[in-house]
Structures are given as structure tokens and as C-alpha cells.
Amino acid sequence: MTLHLDDLRVRHLGECRHDSPLADLVADKKTSPHYVSEGDRVLLDDTVSMLDRRGMTPDQLPSFEAAGPRRKIYFDPAEVTAGIVTCGGLCPGLNDVIRGLVQELTVQYDVKRILGFRNGFRGLTAQHRHDTVDLTPDVVRDIHNSGGTILGSSRGGQDADEMVDTLVLRGVNVLFVVGGDGGMNAATNLAAAIRARGLDIAVIGVPKTIDNDLPYTDQSFGFQSAFAQAANFISSVSIEASASPDGIGIVKLMGRHSGFIACYASLARNAADIVLIPEVPFRLEGEDGLLARVERHVRDKGFVVIVVAEGAGQDVLAERGLLQGGATDASGNAKLGDIGLLLRETISAHLTEAGLSPTVRYIDPSYAIRSVTANAYDSVYCLRLAHNAVHAAMAGRTETAVVRWRRRFVHVPMPLIISHRNEVDPDGDLWMSVQEATGGLVAPSDGRKLDRPGIPGAPRQRGAGVVAG
Numbered sequence: 361m362t363l364h365l366d367d368l369r370v371r372h373l374g375e376c377r378h379d380s381p382l383a384d385l386v387a388d389k390k391t392s393p394h395y396v397s398e399g400d401r402v403l404l405d406d407t408v409s410m411l412d413r414r415g416m417t418p419d420q421l422p423s424f425e426a427a428g429p430r431r432k433i434y435f436d437p438a439e440v441t442a443g444i445v446t447c448g449g450l451c452p453g454l455n456d457v458i459r460g461l462v463q464e465l466t467v468q469y470d471v472k473r474i475l476g477f478r479n480g481f482r483g484l485t486a487q488h489r490h491d492t493v494d495l496t497p498d499v500v501r502d503i504h505n506s507g508g509t510i511l512g513s514s515r516g517g518q519d520a521d522e523m524v525d526t527l528v529l530r531g532v533n534v535l536f537v538v539g540g541d542g543g544m545n546a547a548t549n550l551a552a553a554i555r556a557r558g559l560d561i562a563v564i565g566v567p568k569t570i571d572n573d574l575p576y577t578d579q580s581f582g583f584q585s586a587f588a589q590a591a592n593f594i595s596s597v598s599i600e601a602s603a604s605p606d607g608i609g610i611v612k613l614m615g616r617h618s619g620f621i622a623c624y625a626s627l628a629r630n631a632a633d634i635v636l637i638p639e640v641p642f643r644l645e646g647e648d649g650l651l652a653r654v655e656r657h658v659r660d661k662g663f664v665v666i667v668v669a670e671g672a673g674q675d676v677l678a679e680r681g682l683l684q685g686g687a688t689d690a691s692g693n694a695k696l697g698d699i700g701l702l703l704r705e706t707i708s709a710h711l712t713e714a715g716l717s718p719t720v721r722y723i724d725p726s727y728a729i730r731s732v733t734a735n736a737y738d739s740v741y742c743l744r745l746a747h748n749a750v751h752a753a754m755a756g757r758t759e760t761a762v763v764r765w766r767r768r769f770v771h772v773p774m775p776l777i778i779s780h781r782n783e784v785d786p787d788g789d790l791w792m793s794v795q796e797a798t799g800g801l802v803a804p805s806d807g808r809k810l811d812r813p814g815i816p817g818a819p820r821q822r823g824a825g826v827v828a829g
């Protein structure tokens with residue numbers, strides 16, 4: 361994708377005339393390895409060859425505006441009514457973000473009125489616009505101890521103009537949208553409708569996705585908590601499969617278009633023999649097909665553990681007429697066929713026909729990985745994202761998402777956040793690690809596959825390291 365410097369420019373509502381309550385905190389701060397001052401920028405690229413490819417002088421290099429408190433702010437805090445909405449699928453840390461926003465707005469900026477819109481953008485429709493939650497530090501004090509979102513969430517389309525009417529009627533001049541690709545799309549439309557009416561309302565996005573499929577963000581919040589939970593299911597299935605003759609362990613994990621959860625959860629336990637992700641197609645039949653490889657694995661090792669992202673193998677399902685072409689959910693997301701069930705049935709049938717007696721242990725943890733409480737790492741991450749989102753809004757930034765990029769918190773214009781999807785690169789080092797861990801990448805020169813340590817107490821793998829793709 362060709363980037364122009366203008367694509368990286370953050371929209372400002374106007375000149376910042378008000379002294380920030382945090383001005384003293386940043387008054388003497390200069391750029392250092394640990395702080396990016398207001399006058400500095402965060403480079404988009406961090407390798408010499410990436411810079412070289414741009415062929416630009418340093419001031420032309422693509423960079424992001426750094427996040428953080430400013431000396432001067434755009435909004436007079438006494439006149440601010442903030443709104444918060446959480447939308448799309450759940451993700452660990454949503455409550456942490458809400459809590460961080462409310463605490464920073466009230467404690468640091470002394471904002472008096474914060475409205476929580478219920479059940480995603482549905483809460484901004486005419487029908488629901490008055491059913492809001494008054495958010496105060498007391499209300500949010502302990503909410504980070506639970507998963508989910510105290511505001512509720514939803515899928516499904518709403519009219520941008522109707523939602524702008526709601527913001528005007530409720531006096532909201534700063535709106536925080538915590539959402540994924542869909543939510544950021546909706547926020548972009550909302551911001552455009554606000555701009556078309558010439559209204560002074562800031563829209564700030566806090567990108568959320570356990571699929572980790574949003575670009576320009578190192579790793580989305582909640583992802584770590586979700587894949588840690590997913591890893592526990594892989595361990596369970598691995599223990600079950602290894603305790604059964606001809607054991608087949610299958611774990612299906614979320615990941616509509618991106619296989620990050622499957623990759624990271626598999627690496628976390630190193631118990632998976634085969635990892636299937638949407639980005640790397642596979643075949644069922646044939647010498648190199650999945651069924652033959654599963655059979656080889658079971659014959660060699662005694663059992664096999666397969667981790668499959670839900671979006672993997674959709675073409676395989678389509679070939680078998682098991683996919684409702686074009687079907688979408690209320691938000692327009694593609695409805696997937698069930699690759700987990702197909703694997704369970706075809707593998708079982710294939711191994712039985714091959715004279716084995718498979719015992720299949722199949723787990724689809726589904727929502728159990730995304731409804732968990734954020735772990736300590738994600739809680740810190742969420743809090744810092746929330747603080748920076750508040751600083752961005754108070755400084756009059758709009759149509760902007762707050763993200764962490766190469767360990768720095770930065771402002772990314774919303775159109776960039778929805779410009780494409782973050783996917784596992786089949787040529788990248790993450791997939792290489794998965795291949796290494798599943799034993800499929802490196803083979804001795806005599807053609808033997810390398811042994812891979814099995815789980816404690818399980819028979820050691822005897823060659824035939826297998827990897828998808």
C-alpha cells in the first residue's frame with residue numbers, strides 16, 4: 361500500500377487555547393529514549409531497508425503523531441460531556457479501557473459528565489439514546505475485575521445521522537469508540553457525518569480485536585489474555601489425545617480472517633503438531649494432504665494435536681458445499697462454515713478406513729477465550745491506551761485511533777486503521793516460528809525430520825513433524 365504523508369496527518373478540531381491541567385507534567389519534557397515530545401514524531405518504519413525503499417530525506421519520512429498529554433488543550437473540561445461506546449465482539453480488557461477513560465477524564469481533567477451508551481451503536485439510536493449509564497469513578501472502580509463490558513455491546517448497522525442527532529441531543533462533544541474493524545468503520549462514518557454538519561465533536565477510537573487483525577498496532581489489547589486462555593485448551597486436548605490410543609486432539613479457535621490466536625496459543629504450549637490458519641490454504645486429500653499427514657503422525661507418534669483457526673479451510677468447506685456463500689451477520693461479517701466439525705468427521709472416517717481406531721477429542725472453546733478478565737499485562741496496556749485516548753480527545757484530535765506502534769503510543773488517523781487487515785504473513789517470522797515449533801521446517805540433510813520433544817509423560821514424537829501449508 362502506498363502511503364502519502366497526508367495519510368498520516370491527524371485531524372485537529374482547531375487551535376488549542378486552554379491550559380491543560382497536565383501542563384506542569386509535560387512542561388519541561390524533552391524527547392528521550394523513553395518519551396516523545398510534542399514536537400517530535402514516531403517513525404513508521406524501523407529498518408534501514410524500509411527507509412531506503414522510501415528514498416526520502418528524514419523530514420519526509422512517514423511518521424505518526426505521538427500520543428500523550430499536551431500543554432494546551434482544545435476543550436474546556438468544564439464544558440465537556442464525554443460519551444463511551446463499546447461495540448462488536450467481546451475482548452478481554454474492555455472494562456479496563458472504560459475504567460481508564462472515566463478515571464482520567466474525571467480525576468485529571470475534572471470532566472463532570474460521562475455517558476456510557478448501552479449495547480454498542482444501538483445505544484446511540486433514537487430508540488435507546490436516553491438509556492445511558494452515568495459513569496463515575498465509583499461506578500467503574502472494580503469493573504476491571506470482570507471480563508466483558510459493563511456497557512454491553514452489539515453488532516448490526518445504525519444510521520450515522522441518527523447517531524449524530526443523539527450526540528447533539530445529549531450534549532456529547534467527545535466520543536470514545538472502543539471497537540474493531542467494524543466499529544472503526546462506523547466511527548469513521550460518524551465522524552464524517554459530524555464534519556459534514558460542522559459540529560465540534562471529537563471522535564477517538566480505541567481499537568479492539570482479539571483476532572489482532574487491525575493494522576498499525578503492535579498487538580491489540582486483550583489479545584494476550586485471549587491466547588493465554590486458548591493455550592490452556594490446547595494443553596487439555598493434548599493431554600487427552602496423548603492418553604488415548606490413536607488419539608486425535610482438535611482445538612478450534614477464533615480467528616475469522618487472521619490466525620494470530622491459533623499461532624500464539626500453539627507457540628505458548630508447543631503441543632500442537634499441526635496449525636491451520638486462514639492465511640495458509642491446505643488440502644484434505646493427497647499425499648501431502650492433511651488426512652495423509654494426520655495418519656502419518658498418528659502412526660509415528662501415537663496421537664496428533666491439531667489447532668485450527670475458525671477461518672481456515674473455508675475453501676475446503678465450499679468445495680464440499682458446506683458453506684452458505686455470501687451469508688453475513690448483522691454487521692456484514694462473513695458467516696463461516698464449521699471447519700472444526702469437518703476435520704473431526706473426515707479425520708475420524710479416514711483413520712478408521714486406514715485400519716486405526718481413532719479417539720477424537722474435540723474442543724471448541726469459542727467465547728470462553730474472549731470473555732475472560734484481562735491479565736495484568738493487558739490491564740496495564742488498556743489503562744495506558746485509555747489515558748492516551750483522553751489526552752487525544754481533550755487536545756481536539758478527531759477521527760483518530762490511539763494505538764501502540766513499536767512500543768510507542770501514537771495517533772493513527774482512522775482511515776488507516778480500516779485501510780486493510782492485519783494477517784499472519786506466510787513468509788514472516790511468526791509463521792516460521794510455528795513451523796519450527798511444529799517440527800515442519802528444519803530437516804536433517806539425510807531427509808529425516810527432526811524429533812520434537814513431546815509433552816511430559818507422552819511418547820516422544822518419532823519424526824514426521826508436520827505443518828500446515
Ligand SMILES: Nc1ncnc2c1ncn2[C@@H]1O[C@H](COP(=O)(O)OP(=O)(O)O)[C@@H](O)[C@H]1O
Nearest residue numbers: 448449515516517539540541542543545546691
Ligand atoms: N463497514 C462498516 N461501515 C459502517 N459501520 C460498520 C461497518 N462494519 C461494522 N459496522 C458497525 O460497527 C459495529 C461493530 O461492528 P462489528 O463488525 O460487529 O464489530 P467490530 O467493531 O468488533 O469489528 C456494528 O454496529 C456495525 O454495524
Ligand SMILES: O=P(O)(O)OC[C@H]1O[C@](O)(COP(=O)(O)O)[C@@H](O)[C@@H]1O
Nearest residue numbers: 448449540568569570571614615616
Ligand atoms: O459470535 P460473534 O459475536 O459474531 O463472534 C464471533 C467472532 O468474533 C470475533 O471474536 C471477532 O470479533 P470482532 O471483529 O468483533 O473483534 C471472531 O474471532 C469471531 O469469529
Ligand SMILES: [Mg+2]
Nearest residue numbers: 448540541542
Ligand atoms: Mg470485526
